[in-house]
Amino acid sequence: MAGKTLFDKIWDAHVVHEIEGGPSVLYIDKHLIHEVTSPQAFAGIDDRGIKVFRPQNTVATPDHNVPTVDQHLPIKDQLSRFQVDKLTENCEKHGVTLYGLNHPSQGIVHVIGPQLGITQPGMTMVCGDSHTSTHGAFGSVAFGIGTSEVEMVLATQCILQPKPKRMRINVEGELSKGVTAKDIILYIISKITASGGTGYFIEFAGSAFRNLSMEGRMTVCNMSIECGARGGLIAPDETTFEYIKGRAFAPKGDEFDQAVERWKELKTDADAVFDRELDFDAADIEPMITFGTNPGMGAKISGNIPTEDEIEENNLATFRKSMEYMGFNAGDRLVGKDVDYVFVGSCTNGRIEDLRAVAEFVKGKKKADNITAWIVPGSKQVEKQANEEGITKTLEEAGFKLRQPGCSACLAMNDDKIPAGKLSVSTSNRNFEGRQGPGAKTMLASPLTAAAVAVTGKIVDPRTLL
Amino acid sequence: MATDKFVTINSTAVPLPIENVDTDQIIPARFLKATTRAGFGDNLFRDWRFDKEDNPKADFVLNQDVYSGTVLVAGKNFGSGSSREHAAWAIHDYGFKVVVSSFFADIFKNNALNNGLLPVQVSEEFLGKVFKAVEYDPSTKLVVDLENQEIVLSATGDKESFEINPYKKECLLNGYDDIDYLLSIKDKIKEFEKTRA
Numbered sequence: 001m002a003g004k005t006l007f008d009k010i011w012d013a014h015v016v017h018e019i020e021g022g023p024s025v026l027y028i029d030k031h032l033i034h035e036v037t038s039p040q041a042f043a044g045i046d047d048r049g050i051k052v053f054r055p056q057n058t059v060a061t062p063d064h065n066v067p068t069v070d071q072h073l074p075i076k077d078q079l080s081r082f083q084v085d086k087l088t089e090n091c092e093k094h095g096v097t098l099y100g101l102n103h104p105s106q107g108i109v110h111v112i113g114p115q116l117g118i119t120q121p122g123m124t125m126v127c128g129d130s131h132t133s134t135h136g137a138f139g140s141v142a143f144g145i146g147t148s149e150v151e152m153v154l155a156t157q158c159i160l161q162p163k164p165k166r167m168r169i170n171v172e173g174e175l176s177k178g179v180t181a182k183d184i185i186l187y188i189i190s191k192i193t194a195s196g197g198t199g200y201f202i203e204f205a206g207s208a209f210r211n212l213s214m215e216g217r218m219t220v221c222n223m224s225i226e227c228g229a230r231g232g233l234i235a236p237d238e239t240t241f242e243y244i245k246g247r248a249f250a251p252k253g254d255e256f257d258q259a260v261e262r263w264k265e266l267k268t269d270a271d272a273v274f275d276r277e278l279d280f281d282a283a284d285i286e287p288m289i290t291f292g293t294n295p296g297m298g299a300k301i302s303g304n305i306p307t308e309d310e311i312e313e314n315n316l317a318t319f320r321k322s323m324e325y326m327g328f329n330a331g332d333r334l335v336g337k338d339v340d341y342v343f344v345g346s347c348t349n350g351r352i353e354d355l356r357a358v359a360e361f362v363k364g365k366k367k368a369d370n371i372t373a374w375i376v377p378g379s380k381q382v383e384k385q386a387n388e389e390g391i392t393k394t395l396e397e398a399g400f401k402l403r404q405p406g407c408s409a410c411l412a413m414n415d416d417k418i419p420a421g422k423l424s425v426s427t428s429n430r431n432f433e434g435r436q437g438p439g440a441k442t443m444l445a446s447p448l449t450a451a452a453v454a455v456t457g458k459i460v461d462p463r464t465l466l
Numbered sequence: 467m468a469t470d471k472f473v474t475i476n477s478t479a480v481p482l483p484i485e486n487v488d489t490d491q492i493i494p495a496r497f498l499k500a501t502t503r504a505g506f507g508d509n510l511f512r513d514w515r516f517d518k519e520d521n522p523k524a525d526f527v528l529n530q531d532v533y534s535g536t537v538l539v540a541g542k543n544f545g546s547g548s549s550r551e552h553a554a555w556a557i558h559d560y561g562f563k564v565v566v567s568s569f570f571a572d573i574f575k576n577n578a579l580n581n582g583l584l585p586v587q588v589s590e591e592f593l594g595k596v597f598k599a600v601e602y603d604p605s606t607k608l609v610v611d612l613e614n615q616e617i618v619l620s621a622t623g624d625k626e627s628f629e630i631n632p633y634k635k636e637c638l639l640n641g642y643d644d645i646d647y648l649l650s651i652k653d654k655i656k657e658f659e660k661t662r663a
Contacts, residue, residue, distance in 0.1 A: 016658040017651060022633025025651065027658055037550065039501035048645070053652075065499065079499035086501050130549040130573060146551035146577035147503075148644070156648040158655055162631065164572070194486060195543040198572055228546060230572050294486050294546070318485045318541075411548075413495040420518070432490040432547060434513050 003269025005166050006235055007201045010141045010266070014124045016158055023160040029123040031058040031153045032109045033096070035065055035087040036413070037128030041151035042090040052094040054157045059118060060091050061099040063108045064129075065413050068376050068403035071101055080414065094154075105248075107379020107405045110134040110347035114218065115381050117247025121236040121263040126153060131347045131429065133224040136233035137217035138240055139266045141201070143231040164230040165275040167200040168268075171208035173282030178463035180357070181216030182349060182427070182446035184208060185223040186288035186298045188280065194296035197229030200276065203268060204234050208282040214243040215353035222348045223429050226295035235267045287462055289334060290431045290444040292322035297431070299334065301449065302461045307331040325433050326441050327423075334459050341424035342373040342454040343436070344447055345403075346410035349427035350378030352385050354447040355402075359391040361451035361462070367399035368457030374416060375400055376408040400454070412437045425453045469582050472638040475563055475610040476620075478535035480527055481600045485541035489553040489574065492545070498552050506552050507559030528560075532604040536563040539596050539608075543567075544585075545574025554578045564610050566617065568593045579634050580644065586610060586617055592626045595619060612638060 004012070017025040033041075038060070045052065052058065065080045075081035084101065091098040099105040105112055110131055113119045121139035126132060128150045135142035145159065152159045169188060189196075202224050209217060217234050224232030241260050244250045251259045286300040297319075299305065308330045311319045323330060328337075344350070344358055355377060367373055375395060377383040383405055386392050392402045409416040410428035412435065418424045420439025427450050431442040445453070452462035497509040515526050522529040538557065544567040545553060554577040557565065565578065566586045578585045588596075599606045599621050609618040612635060618625040636642065648655075 016655055019633050022631050025648065025655075027655070027662075036498050040503050040551075043502065044645070048649075050649070064495075077499075083499055083501060128549060128551075130547065132549075144549035144573055146549055146554070146573060146580060148551060148577065148580035152645055152648055155645050156652060156655055157659075158648055160633075160644050160648070161576075194546060195569060195571070198543070198569070225547075228543070228571055294488070315485075317483075321484070411490075411495040413498060430488075430490070430547060432488045434494055435490050438494070438513050438518070 003272040005272045005274060006139065006203055006266055006268045007141060007166055007233060010122055010124065011163060019160070023162045025158050026124060026161050027158055028126050028153050029057065030118055030125045032113055032125070032127035032132070033058055033060045033150065034109050034129065035062040035083045037147050038090065038150055039083065039086045040147045041154055042094070044151040045154050048155070050155060052096060052154045055095040057157060058096045058154065059113070060087060060096050061106050061109055061112055062087055062101055064407045064411065066101055066406040067414050068406050068408045068416055071404045077415070104380050104384070107381065108347045108350060108407055110222065111350060111378030111382065114138065114214070115247070115379060117244055117250035120244060120250070120259070121240060121266050126159065130225045131222050133229070133231040134218050134222040134347055136221035136224065136231050137214060138244070139233055139236035139263070141231065141233065144225065164201040165199055166203070167197065167229070167276040167278070168203045168205055168274045169278045169280070170206040171204070171280045171282050172206040173208060175208060175282050175285065178287055178448060178466055179285050180446040180448055181212050181219040183285055183288045185220045186290065186295070186444060187285045189223065189227045189295050190288065190298035191280070192227050192278070194226060194294040195228040197224065197227035200229050202229045202232040204232055209234050210237065213353060214239060215351045218351065219348055223295065226429055236263050287446065287449055289449060289459065291326065291328060291334065292319070293325055293431055293433050295429065295431060295444060297322060298444070301334055301445070301459065303334065305330055305332045305334065335461055337459040338423070339371065339425050339453050339458060340422040341418050342371055342450050343376070343409045343424055343426040343428060344450050345374070345376030345378065345408050346428035347378065347407070348429040349447050350376060350382065352382050354427065355382065355386050355391050356389070357447045358451040359394040361448060362398040362400065362455055363394050365398055365455045367454055370457045371454050373400050373454050374403060374409055376403045377405050379405050409436050411435065412440070418442070425450050425459070469641045469643060471641040472582060472584060472612050474612065475536060476607055477537050478533070478605060479537040479539045479566070479596065479600050479608050480533045480535060481597050482527055482538060482540040483597050486543045486546055487540050488547035489545055489550050490547055492553040493550065493556040498550060503555050505559065506556035507561065510556040510560045536561060537566060537608050537610065538562045538564070539566045539593070539600065541567065542569040542590070544570050546571040549573045551577040551581070554581045554583050558583045566593070566596065566608070579638070582638065584610065584612060584638065586628045588617060588626050588628060592624065595622065595624050
């Protein structure tokens, strides 16, 4: 019998029941919720007259809809305030732990899970948010779900889910200077397209991933969904165990050592078979940026937007529509384009390592006059760390200001909207039309590239400034 | 809680021949502030449908009177991006019962099925025929027969069968609900928890 993939091992260990010809009943270890996709689920269980089945396995925080200034004041937007209040009310009623606004552990749900040690290897985790795939960085099966599924988890700690196929993406080799985790994932998505992973759960393997920090691995797994994959995961190793050790929800003492022994078993067997396997060379990866309106439309920053000859016939209509929206021309050089906004933050790149990268680059430099920069820490903890490490001060000296934690301009649900027609270089995960505000244009890049753009005011290859 | 039973659809269609229609286009984030499931249809495709002054854009298909019906036909990779179920709610609330495409994003597909909205995946070739037929004659009807897993283009008689897992099919045809099912096996779930303690 052939061996098993890491994904299969975790999935199979959580199957409560297989419905013939149907989905699996999958047990969920940890469930994260936020204010936007949970109220209708709570209303559903209230209508059924039932309680949350395992309240201790759900953790809540408001993030999508919160302002990133003056968080000590009541939220001005009435609908946003109502939604955040509703989360508090639902959590109190059902005994769910809530890290509310101004709590020292509040933040973007996918930043606080790992930070608190809630995310651990071998778990199944879900959240009503597609970037739940972030947690796969720890060797867990984590994926985004809809509100009906949130209701399933609240009601029974299980969901009905068809099992995805397995894909492995191997990247071997050393990354060049100026090339980061974000560039790896933007490179992969540009190669396999925004739908190339649909129907699959991806394992990221190879030395390029093993050499990444946990923050970098989270950036990679976070964007698995941007190629359509159900999720992505990386086998846990010493880097993983070291990150988890000592965190609030992590096992302590002997229990931690025992857990590590179990976690060490979490890897794909040598003879396991994947439905699809892809290999890339780390040496081929350069700093990347997107030029279109889906995350698959990315290119090396030193290059050009493809010409129409380079686009496949059946993708031409989409390409032209994108170019029209972005105000770009096929074949344009990327470097030198004028930029209006820089956004550093989100569950993709709002962690301490990301802020460190920005601060290190801008130290002793000044923000370009034409740039409005929004730098938004992923959590209160990241904000605190940034203050303690002097990052906030470095940023201020360079003309930047740290805002308060939340999803912010990644999805522009709060007031942090890029104005119509303005071009934003963003460390977030989606460059869809209007994603950062109606009419806003987004180019996705790494925190290092974003920092370089912020000081030059134009698209620039960060390697030329290192 | 039981939902409406899915019956065979015989309807004209609304063509949206655009690929990679993401959930931010279906329902932009700024309209996700509601705490109930109702009313999202008003903002379906908001920024394609209305200009900055909230006037309908004449060139968008939902604003063209010649097209109507309960079947939305869209380009490949429909529903990519965010997991927001509000996208499925918006399409359903607007009045659609079926979305036809050559490829659906995974989370959207689940969300649609959980809300009585049937995603029908067809070949590129069949999709092309549907677009052509509907464009040529907007009164062309599509028959979507879930029981027999078949979609028929009435004008030409072209037909294709589509996949759906038998459990979900049963649920849609009978108006069954996943949560009722999960609650019915709660003892099994508790037993499972004991094996992991």
